[in-house]
Amino acid sequence: MKGFCGLIAALALGSEVSAHYIFQQFAVGSAKSTVYDHIRKNSNYNSPVTSLTSNDLRCNVGGASGAGTTTLDVKAGDAFTFTSDVAVYHQGPISLYMSKAPGAVSDYDGSGDWFKFYDWGPTFSGGSSSWPMRTTYTYNIPKCIPNGEYLLRIQSLAIHNPGSTPQFYVSCAQVNVTGGGNATPGPTVKIPGAFKATDPGYTANIYSNFKSYTVPGPAVFSC
Numbered sequence: 161m162k163g164f165c166g167l168i169a170a171l172a173l174g175s176e177v178s179a180h181y182i183f184q185q186f187a188v189g190s191a192k193s194t195v196y197d198h199i200r201k202n203s204n205y206n207s208p209v210t211s212l213t214s215n216d217l218r219c220n221v222g223g224a225s226g227a228g229t230t231t232l233d234v235k236a237g238d239a240f241t242f243t244s245d246v247a248v249y250h251q252g253p254i255s256l257y258m259s260k261a262p263g264a265v266s267d268y269d270g271s272g273d274w275f276k277f278y279d280w281g282p283t284f285s286g287g288s289s290s291w292p293m294r295t296t297y298t299y300n301i302p303k304c305i306p307n308g309e310y311l312l313r314i315q316s317l318a319i320h321n322p323g324s325t326p327q328f329y330v331s332c333a334q335v336n337v338t339g340g341g342n343a344t345p346g347p348t349v350k351i352p353g354a355f356k357a358t359d360p361g362y363t364a365n366i367y368s369n370f371k372s373y374t375v376p377g378p379a380v381f382s383c
């Protein structure tokens with residue numbers, strides 16, 4: 161799979177945009193919503209963010225504003241699903257983050273505190289590894305977080321080309337949590353800032369002697 165992305169791009173005569181994926185649907189339970197319903201619409205089609213210092217790392221290019229994006233009511237503890245346009249096919253971890261908006265989430269740029277509440281990492285078995293590459297990612301809103309409006313962010317960190325710059329595929333949904341609790345979720349990080357080039361797992365040679373892996377970012381919060 162090494163170089164697959166570039167190969168596809170070359171075959172498509174430089175049509176690089178055809179070679180990636182984007183999380184473009186978000187819904188409660190295992191449902192599929194209309195494309196970009198409750199998800200901030202990015203402006204870079206299905207291309208990744210590669211800068212560790214760009215604000216685009218929060219909610220993708222064009223995702224700084226929630227104007228025009230509707231906010232979905234979710235109950236703390238409820239399942240939700242992000243759906244990608246095509247199955248994720250770049251190896252790497254998938255993580256879920258949330259950040260509470262100081263007011264209406266549609267006005268929030270994601271500059272506040274973020275916590276991570278789930279990682280899908282690799283599975284090691286009999287000397288080989290596999291990654292959770294698929295179209296849908298379902299998990300639950302943490303039961304104990306305070307009610308209010310949040311950005312809910314999914315991140316696929318693509319590390320399929322060891323030695324070249326890893327790629328972040330990110331989307332943010334806007335949710336209004338009810339039925340929550342009094343926890344203070346953490347540890348929190350800022351985005352950008354949460355990831356450094358020297359972090360274990362930011363790059364890894366997943367094709368050679370690959371036996372363990374640390375997902376970048378803060379420790380996972382659970383209730």
Ligand SMILES: *[C@@H]1O[C@H](CO)[C@@H](O)[C@H](O)[C@H]1NC(C)=O
Pocket residue numbers: 231233309336337338
């Ligand atoms: C969030 O939910 C609360 C409780 O149902 C409601 O009062 C509030 O209007 C909702 N906010 C939005 C933006 O939907």
Ligand SMILES: [Cu+2]
Pocket residue numbers: 165179180181250
């Ligand atoms: Cu790609």
